[in-house]
Amino acid sequence: MRAVDIIRAKRDGNALTREQIAWMVTGASDGSVPPYQLSAWLMAVWLRGMTPDETTWLTDAMVDSGVRVDLSAVPGIKVDKHSTGGVGDKTSLIIAPVVAALGVPVPMMSGRGLGHTGGTLDKLESIQGFRTRLTLDEFRAQVADLGCALIGQTDEVAPADRTLYALRDVTATVESLPLICASILSKKIAEGIDALVLDVKTGSGAFMAREDDARALADALVGLAERSGLRVAALLTQMDVPLGRTIGNALEVRECVDVLRGGGPADLVELSVELAALMVWLGQGRPSLEAARDAVREALADGRGLAAFRAIVQRQGGDVGMIDDPATLPQAPVRDMFTAPGEGYVARYDAGLLGRAAVQLGAGRARAEDAVDPAVGFDLLAVPGDRVVAGAPLIAIHARTAADVAAVRPMLAEALTMSATPPAPRPLILDRLGLAATR
């Protein structure tokens, strides 16, 4: 085969064969197809799209470029969750241990934050000593022993995706549904899972800001996951305002511990219960979705989820004292307050702007190689719907320096919308797709 023929076929709008796609992906992983031809091919795919079959074959080829983790020694249906990312999106730390505590294994591989969205690995690493890099043998053993491990993608998982994603990033070919879907799902399938719950977010803090785009992504992901043999359910959720009351790594761990102790903000609890219940139900841990919801609420209320999280932290080398007493998590040296400019209702905090303000403080990274500051971020003391007087505390700022506080103040002012009348309540869960749509 020749790369030029495959590029020309796609350029002219033809569907490729399984063999042609596998040949290009092999070329991406072993270097036998040069980056300029891979880039031309990616642009042809961006322009012409792929059929469902082509997307499935691309996903298979990307999985086959690395190892597929063999979890057959762990009994039960293995379930993971993928979120397309948001601001204050911390549900993984809550739902992975709760689902494992209910007997459904969760081999979870997560990512780091990039741009204004946070990442599970960064949050976990704010716990002193927590190791997110385990070998695949350690990963398998921990899932067998504890029912859950929380790690980063290892080098062996879908290596072709790393090469292709790096090229997409610099050739304006990221925003392509078949390329996005194959990228996300190849990494999930390679983890060795049987079922997947997707949280596809829309709004200013999401990867897909427009609801139509997010819905198209959710549809495409569900279709591809089903064709790839996974049991799958998806939620389309609102990410126009941050999830929960905290943004920033250690602050978010503290909030997750609150939820695992049976407390926490209503929106975070609602989404965590729904996602965890879907995982338990897909994993056949309970006979119905309603029974799964009840089981999740009980495991949050009686401390089984917290005990599972503590065991995971301990096993991965983290300081469990920080879970027992979240006040010992990293603390920022400078605390300041953003207050209400006038009397009225808090109508909205723009999630995208608050996410960018958190990156400005050091809570996130602008480039993949940047380090994050675990301690900095925001605590939302008043949330949409709250009535406040002028000067009332709205956002506690946790910063490294006073100059950082000064830099983010105008961003917070821009992110805030006040109103004279109560804002209309916003539904958090906008739609359900896949198996969940029928229940």
Ligand code: URA
């Ligand atoms: N996340 C991924 O892993 N891949 C994409 O292409 C987009 C988002």
